[in-house]
Amino acid sequence: MTNSTGHQGRPMAFDVQAPLQAAAAGLAELEQRVRDELACLCYPPSNWVVPTSAEGEEKVHDVVVIGGGMCGLVASFALFGAGIQNIRIFDRSPTGFEGPWLTYARMETLRSPKQLTGPAYGMASLTFRAWYVAQFGNDTWAELDKIPRPMWMEYLRWYRKVLDLPVENGVEVKTIVPEGELMRLTLSGEGAREKSVLTRKVVMATGRDGMGHPSIPGFVDGLPRNYWAHSSDAIDFAALRGKRVVVVGVGASAVDNAAEALEAGAAEVRHLIRRKQMPCINKLMGIGSFGFTAAFPQLGDARRWQIMNYSLRTQTPAPRGSTMRVSRHPNAWFHFDAAVEKAELDGDEIVISTSQGKAVRCDFLILGTGFGVDPLARKELDGYADKILLWQDRFTPPEGQENTELGNYPYLANDFTFLEREPGQAPWLANIHSFNSGAAASLGKMSGDIPGISEGAAWLAREIAAKLYSENFGQYWQRLLDYDTPELRGDEWTASPLPDEAPAAARKQA
Structure with a gap:
């Protein structure tokens, strides 16, 4: 008998550590491959940016990146790869909890297809696929449908580690204020080594809520x-166990929170949805391509507005898996054409009046109302946020395409920087790069979503490099004049005189 008991009836010993050891070995091999590829790419190149001085010999950084999540990591990798080494990366979250993945994101899996290269920045060994296959093999990869959300965070942690990106956690940037030609950032948090730092450029890699705030409707006031x-x-x-819960909205965050409440044992969960029917088509997914990413900033205001307005109005649907996660519960309901008009307390119950003239009673209310873009809400920009040029200041949409939400987006320059509403009032805005969801209306989805994040980071790094060089052109010109390292030493040749010209008769004879 040789099945579970082994030869001659002896119990077979199973090494439960073997799969873990194999995964660790595979990951170690991949990490070495990453290091080898980076060496072949001469990463990181030497720093070429001339140092900037400040009064009192205070150190001046070339770039400060705010945010150590996906956007901040790939942006920093791109900057280091561009030879811009004098940078700092701050994130207010504890190490390993940057971004939404292990905080308020509650979906089971990512929406994005597993094969997207995301922040890999053109390196196959940095893709999620390479990381996954190194640990679990190609057969398991073939069977994988969507990427589990916590696993994506594990991948980003590995990405940060293998690239040795120096994120400083527990550091919150409180204010960004101009100081001459520089920007001073005041810091707080247990990870802050200084009260403030000086920098030439700021990258706000602050994610989905990085240029606004959660959208809170007035009916909860x-x-x-x-x-x-x-x-x-x-x-x-x-x-919420045993409680009646109402969720406002039917987007991805609303559906994921409804599922969490149901799985926690809520007595009932009702979606109140102002739309008459469920959004079913992710329109922008149908036109995603390198061409779209490259062309979007050049399309002109009218076409960019047309695309973004259409996308916002049609609404991106919740993923199928997330929606099924809710609908499989018999105590879940989707109520369409039921906009919330008022919410008030009646004893310990919330009474919600809807546009249908009917009221719904519940014990707890969850707002799945997403995030609004509003530079005025960013405390870091206090004192001058009202000087930022918005789309509503620059573009008047055709009749029927009005969109207040879209009008609040900042109208950015091609290098992700803010523009002034009134020229000359806040020139320092050209030093702040909005590498977050607020850039979508001006430059497309290159600074927040997985599909275009590497292209966006490459664009950002190139533009920052060009600015740093142009601003110090005189010093680089002097470097050119001063450069005197010879490639030839003078012993590589021998000077020879030209031969004497032969007489005409001799030439004819020859």
Whole structure:
């Protein structure tokens, strides 16, 4: 008998550590491959940026990146790869918890197809696929449908580690203020080594809510805060067991939070949806391509507005898996054409009045209302956010294409920097790069979503490099004049005189 008991009836010993050891070995081999490829690419190149001095010998950084999540990591990798070494990277979150993946993101899997290269920046060994296959093999990769959300965070942690990106965690940037030609960032948090730092350029790699705030509808103004939460809040779902929950909206965040409440044992969960029918088509997915990414910033205001307005109005649907995660529960309901008009307390119950003239009673309300783009809401920009040029200042849409939400997006320059509403009022805005979701209306989705993040980072690094060089052109010109390292030493040749010219008769004879 040789099955589970082995030869001659002896129990077979199973090494439960073997798969873990194989995964570790595969990952170690991949990490060496990354290092070898980086060496072949001469990464990191030497720093070429001339140092900048400040009064009192305070150090001046060339770039400060705010955010150590996906956007900040790939942006920093691109900057280092461009030979811009004098940078700092700050993130307010604890190490390994940057971005939304292990905080307020509650989907089971990513929406993006598993094969997208994301932040790999053109290196096959840096892709999620390479990381996954190194640990679990090609057969398991073939069977994988979507990327589990926590696994994506594990990949980003590895990405940061293998590239040795010096993110400083527990550091929050409180303000960004001009100081001469530089920008001073005031810092707080347990990870802050200084109270403030000086820099030439700032990259706000602050993610989906990085140029605004959670959208909070006015109908909750009269409700005590312990009766409602936004989908981006830290929600105690265990406390919702046996409770009646209403979720406003039917986008991805609304659906994921509804699923969490149901799985935590909520007595019922009702979606209140102002739309008459479920959004089913992710329109922008149908036109995604390198051409679209490259062309979008050059399309002109009218066409960019046309595309973004259409995308916002049609709404990106929640993923199929997330929606099924809710609908498989018999105590879940989707109520369409039921916009919320008012919410008020009646004893310990919330009474929600809807556009249908019917009221819904519940114990807790979750707002799946997404994020709004509003530079005025960014505390880092206090004192001058109103000087930022917005789309509503620059473009008047045709009749029927009005969109207040879209009008609040910043109208950015091609290098992701803010423009002034009134020229000359805030020239320092040209030093702040909005590498986050706020760039979508001007430059497309190159600074927040997985599909275009590497192209966006390459663009950002190139533009920052060009600015740093142009601003110090005189010093680089002097470097050219001063350069005197010879390639030839003088012993590589022998000077020879020209021969005497032969007489005409001799030439004819020859």
